[in-house]
Amino acid sequence: MLVRMNYKYEMFPNEEQMQLLDSWLSICRQQYNSALLDKQRFYQKNQMGLSRTQLQKQQKADKQKIPFLKTMPSQPLQEVFFRLERAYKNFFEGRARYPKLKKHKDYNSLTFTQFGIENRHVKNKTTGEVKRRDVRYAASLDESNHLLISKLGAVYVNFHRPLEGKVKQVIIKRQGHRWFAIFSVERHVNETVEFPVQSTGIDVGIQKFAVLSDGTTIENPKFLLKVERKLKRAQKKLSRMKKSSNNWKKQRQNVQQLHIKVANQRRDFLHKLSYRLSKTYKFVFVEDLMIRNMVKNRHLAKSIHDAGWGAFGNMLDYKCNNNGGKLVSIKPHYTSQDCSGCKARVRKSLSVRTHVCKSCGTILDRDHNAAINIEAAGLALFDLSPTA
Incomplete structure (x- = not known):
């Protein structure tokens, strides 16, 4: 069985390449906002949606009139409309709010939907x-594992x-002042793995994570709790500064770095x-919270x-x-x-x-009791015994 996985690595573009990547992000953000407004106007006038293919055709025509659209590869530009299409789909299916115009901080990645070298006619x-x-x-990647990007060069x-x-594809992401390459790969699942333990039940909580x-x-x-006081002081200092001044921008970056550090620590903990757990237990049972x-x-x-139950x-x-x-x-x-x-209900x-x-x-312990019940309910679904 084939599965998709993401591998995230830090990349180190030079100053000129960083400026170019920033300009590409600005162009894509501009295209996203323009397409969103076009869809809204088209619906108000015609009472019907403007499709992704229609937007792509319009972008192709715009390239002949707007020269700076040709300064970047076409794949990230076209992928803008896929993002907008997904945003509308999530809204109509109740998973997200109505799409809004993107600010500078909201649009921070470029997606290259095709990757590598292909032999074809x-x-x-x-x-x-x-x-x-x-x-x-x-x-694509060269022999020395540098990332080659059209119109940007080797990074x-x-x-x-x-x-x-x-x-299959690569995403270039800006995170603070750092840049990352996220490779989406297709690989086979090892279905012949022998697990040390058959199953476990997990009860997540706040005092104890699980x-x-x-x-x-x-x-x-x-x-988050460990840096909360430091974060409050940094945010208070930021609020007292003149907005958009140089000191304000530096302090904003300091606040941003504190949030990034907390997110990285949490992500590292959850990944490990x-x-x-996935290497130890064949069946893992959790509550559908x-x-x-x-x-x-x-x-x-x-x-x-702060616990990150959803990400976990x-x-x-x-x-x-x-x-497996x-x-x-x-x-x-x-x-x-x-x-x-004994299965008696104890309120x-x-x-x-x-x-x-x-x-x-x-x-x-209350959580231990819940974890045992979760495992028992899971085993009953598969007609398995705890000692199997």
Whole structure:
């Protein structure tokens, strides 16, 4: 079975290349905003949508009138309309708000949808003769593993780990003052993996990040809480400065770097944890939590976002699939209330952290009890026994 994976590496363009990449991002952002306004005007006038192909045809005509559109490769320009199409689809399916105009900070990546060198038939325009030859796309790698981008040149990429699989596309992303290349590769799943343990249930929380059904506790690192005071001081200092001044721009970058550091720490923690779990357990059972509804509680929203439950679930899902395992979501109804020993329902408030069953005498940590119930519900779906 083939799966898609992303590999992220830092790239180091020179000053001239960074300026060119920044100008390309500005052009793509301008095209996105222009296309969004065109779609709105077209709908108001004709009561029907403007399709992606129509926008692409208009862009092709615009290239003859607007010279700076020819200063960058065509693939990232065309991909702008795919993004807009996805934004509308997400809105109509209830997954996102209505698309809005992008600011400078909102548009920070370029996508090259074709990558590498392909051997194909090419027709000579003058003679009509057809020959097979190698065709290099706008983005590819050279022999020294430099990223070659059309109209930009070679850029050094720090390949700190092997790039495994066939590269299908690459995304160039600006993050603060750093640049990254994200390679989307296609690779085979190893379906003959032998797992040390058959299954586990996971109950995520705020005080403890997660508790497994075998009693293993994973502490919550609370990265945001650790830098919250420093972040508040930096934001307060920024608010007192004159907007758009040089000092304001420097301080804004300092605030941005603090947020980036917290995000990187959280992502690193979640990647390592999800990888370890996906390599250990064939079946991983988790609660199907409605996180979007849970964060409406203003007392818990910050802690839930800091824990990163949603990102953890996404990482665990694709890592389990890639390693030959399976992540299964279980309905969360009464997993904390029901006794894992006798199945009796023991009512308790959220503040009660210990499960005490008067029917069978079971005394467990509340989250450990829930994790056992989650695993039991998951095993019942596959007709498996805990000792299988």
